[in-house]
Amino acid sequence: MNNELIAKGYRLYTGKNIDVYFNTHVCQHSGNCVRGNHAVFDLARKPWILADNASVEEVKRVIDSCPSGALQYNEK
Template structure:
């Protein structure tokens, strides 16, 4: 599989982050805004247990490329 075609999801039970590798420009906005959740040197690189759902949603909304998006769990 082409690494650029990778799509991954991460959830905390309240919200789910969808990450689309092909769209990611590696601007670092997510890491700079919420470094305790977005850790590119760690696996998994998104660790949602380290922030509130509100903080996560606010940070994902700042993603300039749209590689990160939120799906609210029902």
């Protein structure tokens, strides 16, 4: 777990090979994540992030498209 991100208010969404972190206060609601991969990022679902629903490379690709830094990852 990345304690630095947790201290900044990020929540952890753990996956088998990659952990995803999200901070709702940083999010700019561009929608890049849900448009980028709806299997991983689905606001109608709880939890809304399922890191194992795509390959590690795909999760990283979508998170790299987040303009705000609200999404972060830690590859295991």
